[in-house]
Amino acid sequence: xxxxxxxxxxxxxxxxxxxxxxxxxxxxxxxxxxxxxxxxxxxxxxxxxxxxxxxxxxxxxxxxxxxxxxxxxxxxxxxxxxxxxxxxxxxxxxxxxxxxxxxxxxxxxxxxxxxxxxxxxxxxxxxxxxxxxxxxxxx
Numbered sequence: 001x002x003x004x005x006x007x008x009x010x011x012x013x014x015x016x017x018x019x020x021x022x023x024x025x026x027x028x029x030x031x032x033x034x035x036x037x038x039x040x041x042x043x044x045x046x047x048x049x050x051x052x053x054x055x056x057x058x059x060x061x062x063x064x065x066x067x068x069x070x071x072x073x074x075x076x077x078x079x080x081x082x083x084x085x086x087x088x089x090x091x092x093x094x095x096x097x098x099x100x101x102x103x104x105x106x107x108x109x110x111x112x113x114x115x116x117x118x119x120x121x122x123x124x125x126x127x128x129x130x131x132x133x134x135x136x137x138x139x
Contacts, residue, residue, distance in 0.1 A: 003028040008043040009098065017066075026059055029066050031075065038070035040101035044093055054092040055099070055126075061087050063099060064117055064129035071103030072113040072133035079136040083112070087129045097121045111135050 003024065005014040014030035023029045026048065031040040042063055050056040065085055072080040093099055099119055106114040116130040 003030075005030045005041070010041045010043065014041055017070075020066075022062070023066055026062060029063060031067070031070050033070075033075040036074065036105070038067060038075055038101075038103045040067040040070060040103075042099055044095050044097045044099060046095060049095060052092075054094055055097070057087075057089060060089070060093070060099070060119060060127045061085070061129070063101060064119055064127055065131070067101035067103050067117045067119070068115050068129060068131040069133060071105050071115040071117070072108075072135065080113070081134045081136060083132040083134050085129060085131040087127060089127055091121075091124060091126045093121045093126045099126065106130075 002018055003016045006012055010030050014032050016028060016030055027042045029042045031038055044055045048055050048059045064087060065082055069080050099121055101117050101119045103115055103117040113133045118125055119127040
């Protein structure tokens with residue numbers, strides 16, 4: 001199923017990554033490549049909230065993983081798998097907030113990519129994450 005970013009108050013130049021059922025179920029998530037920098041976005045909905053009415057940490061970690069994997073595959077169809085993912089929660093986010101992600105590649109090897117990302121709401125950091133991503137059958 002394809003989702004349209006405008007339906008979630010996300011700018012039209014973002015794209016939906018088709019094919020990941022989990023991301024669609026908890027998101028949907030969107031991205032675009034700003035040169036070599038992946039940028040991602042999702043709108044927090046009711047089903048993303050925890051008992052405190054803030055976004056559940058697991059949702060933020062899944063969205064960080066999505067953003068990190070986009071950095072590893074450069075927004076292309078190359079298959080990748082997360083080896084490690086470390087997350088630090090900085091601030092809460094709430095229903096209706098637009099969470100935006102940005103990924104930075106630290107080192108891209110032949111089989112492994114080391115990267116980090118920042119998730120923010122209105123330029124306020126809510127989570128920082130770093131990961132090692134395995135490239136599967138690299139091009």
